Structures are given as structure tokens and as C-alpha cells.
Amino acid sequence: FRQMKESPSDFGTMIYDPGYYNTAVCKSQITYIDGDRGILEYRGYPIEHLAENSSFLEVAYLLIYGDLPNMEQLNLWNTKIMNHTFIHENLIQLMKSFRYDAHPMGMLISSVSAMSTFYPEANPALAGVDIYKNKQLMNKQIFRILGKLPTIAACAYRHRIGRPYNNPINSLSYTENFLYMLDRLSESNYKPHPTLTRALDKLFIIHADHELNCSTATMRQISSTLVDPYTAVAGSAGALYGPLHGGATEAVLRMLEQIGSVENIPAFLEEVKQKKKKLMGFGHRVYKSYDPRAKILKSVTQEIFNLLGKNPLMVIATELERLALSDSYFINRQLYPNVDFYSGIIYKSMGFPTDMFPVLFSIPRAAGWLAHWVENISDPELRIFRPRQIYLGRRGMTYVPLENRN
Ligand code: ACO
Secondary structure, rough: HHHHOOOOOOOOOOOOHHHHHHOOOOOOOEEEEOOOOOEEEEEEEEEEHHHHHHHHHHHHHHHHHOOOOHHHHHHHHHHHHHHHOOOOHHHHHHHOOOOOOOOHHHHHHHHHHHHHHHHHHHHHHHOOOOHOOOOOHHHHHHHHHHHHHHHHHHHHHHHOOOOOOOOOOOOOHHHHHHHHHOOOOOOOOOOOOHHHHHHHHHHHHHHOOOOOOOHHHHHHHHOOOOHHHHHHHHHHHHHHHHOOOOHHHHHHHHHHHHHOOOHOOOOOOOHHOOOOOOOOEOOOOOOOOOOHHHHHHHHHHHHHHHHOOOOOHHHHHHHHHHHHHHHHHHHHHOOOOOOHHHHHHHHHHHOHEEEEEHHHHHHHHHHHHHHHHHHOOOHOOOOOOOOOOOOOOOOOOOOOOOOHHH
């Protein structure tokens, strides 16, 4: 592009691409999406096979290190992560200082950000060693982030309901321990129901990565400055917090509640077709066929309902999907259910309050963020992200002293 400059002051060719919709900012080997055919693969493995056969931590290993672990590697990985589930007492004090009704996502973002002050070894400017050349040091931060996120999330939840925090139990599995920390007070022999644990594991697997979604692109952008991973994860979680990203699940639930009963669906769809409303949980920027994650979620809802009874909102959701998928408006525009359409119903049925939804999204997505962190900082072609703009403002203004301005 530089050769295309006509004069030294000319910036050369630039592409105006709001939201980077048509710009590839990196090369990656982590996640493959074929939006037309509804294909999602982590490191080449179809998401359906991983959701069916793997645990979340196994998938996290695959995303970060590129291969499925063997038994020995998996045992070590599980142990390393579960050994890092406890959080520093001062971090607990910090969490206790939040308002009684603080949003759990605000608590999570602040606490992860604060973790950078507990582990200066992860900050290249303070550590005196180059963390990015030291695999052991990088791995330690990965263990800590994956290990402590569920504990922080559970503390945020417990803070919100005004109950004391529960210590993690490291002999439980990752999701089992998370469910345990959320719920129980003193029943030391309590174990979450295996169906709930497995359902949450599947939800975590399908939410773990989705190539350069907004929060992962944020991870790429922030980590291009070589800042410590805690600050980078906190920034990524900040992007996820937005209603257009991690907030869509909540919007689906509100929409289903507003529709209220199946008789109201045709009138609601009419309003959607007149563009007065949006069918939340439908449509996707990349998928122009059925989102493969929504298919998996549909089967998970069944497993949950078999255990806990059917959520009345599911009747509305199923009929809404049936009517929309047989309507030419939605067919012609290739609008199908996306991952958010069913996940809110599952979380609600499991008893999670709506404001925990983005937190439940952040825990597994951290595995994806960390995979992109590792790939990004190991990329010999990495450059600090610095997009350009098309300046449309004024120029050459004459400064007017304050007393002369009217
Ligand atoms: N309900 C009704 N109509 C829709 C919807 C929808 N959910 N989505 C798209 N359309 C219509 C548009 O109005 C447009 O119609 P037109 O051709 O008559 O103008 C046509 O379909 C194409 O829409 P685009 O905006 O070009 O679709 P795009 O791919 O850019 O949008 C998006 C994707 C933003 C996800 C959109 O489908 C949407 O807003 N969906 C609802 C919100 C949602 O569920 N978000 C979660 C996405 S998944 C995730 O982030 C984890």
C-alpha cells in the first residue's frame, strides 16, 4: 500500500470497513465456521462430537494447546486448574465491598482486572522477565484464570443473594464444583445432580469459542499491546457484557415472556414482518443456516426438562420456531435460531437469575480468549492493532481565548 502513495503526506490506500465486517485481522488455527452450511469446528473437531463426548476442561485444553489431551495430560491439566480455584482473601474483601445489588458481571470484570495486581509476574513491565518467552509462566496464568473464574462468578452470585461465599472443592469436576459453590451452605456431602453438571458442561463447550466475535477480537486487540492476561481478559469480558453480545440471551427470555402464550405468536410474527419488532435469538451475522450450537441446545433442554419439568416458555419457543421456519419472510432471509434462542430457557430452568447469563457465558469463553491470547502473542506477524479512520471533522481552526468566546 505504501507504494501506492502519491506523495509522502498521503496515507495510501485505506479500506472503509465499519465494524471490520470484511477485514481479516489475523491468521488462526483455532476455530472454523462455515456459516452457509452450519459448521462449527474447534481445532478441526466438529462441535457436535466435542459436546457429546468431551468435558469442558478437555475442550479448553484442545482450544489452547491445539490437540486433544491424552489421559495423563488431561489428569495433569485438571489438577493444575482445580489447584488454582481458591481466590486471595483480599480479592474476597474487594468483592465484599460491592453494593449488595451490584451486577454480577460488573463484579466479575472488576475482580479479574484486580487479579493483575495480585500477580505482577504476569506483567512484562514489572516482572523483569519476558512472560511471553516463558511457557511455564504463561501456563500458570492460564491455570489461574480458568481456575478462579468460576469461584469469582460464584462469589458474585452469593454476594447478590446475601449469602456467605462457599470455598471450592477441588476434588469435584470443574462444573460440579461451580454448581456446588453457587448453591450449598454446609452440606459437605452435597453433589450437584449429574444431569445438571453434564448439561452445564455442554453449554460451556459450545460457548467456549466462536472465532473473532466481538469479545475475542477485543482480546486480540488488547493483547497486541502485550498487557498482562488478567487485564486482557477483563477487557474481553467488558465487550461480552454489552447487550448486543452476551446480552442477547436475556433479550430472548424477555421476548418469550412478553409473548406470554402460543395464541399470541402469529400477531407477534406479523409485527416482526412489519419491522416493528425483532425476533430475538434468530438470525446471525455468519450463520445463514441453522446454528449448530442451537441444535445441541435443543437436545440439552430436553435432558433438563426430563429432570426438572418443562419450562412453560419452551412451549412458546418451540411453536415460535415452527411457525417462523415455515414462513417465507424468515426462509427468504435465511433466519434460523441462533445459540441464544434456547440457552436462556436452560439457564432459567436451572434456576439462574437473568443477570447471571453473561457471567455464565464468560466462564467458558475465557478458554477461547486464552487460546487467542496464546496464538496472538506467539504470532511472528503480530503488530499492535491500530486501525485508521476517515476524518470528517474541521481543520485549521484559529484558537479563541476563553474570555473572547461567545
Ligand atoms: N428478526 C427479524 N428480522 C430479522 C432478524 C430478526 N432477528 N435478523 C435479521 N432480520 C432481517 C433484517 O431486517 C433484514 O431484512 P430486510 O432484508 O428486509 O432488510 C434481513 O433479515 C437481513 O438482516 P441483516 O441485518 O442483514 O442480518 P445480519 O446478518 O446483519 O444480522 C443479527 C445478524 C444482528 C444477529 C440479526 O439477525 C439480529 O439482530 N438478530 C437478533 C438478535 C440476536 O439474536 N443476536 C444474537 C446473535 S448470536 C450471538 O451474538 C452470540
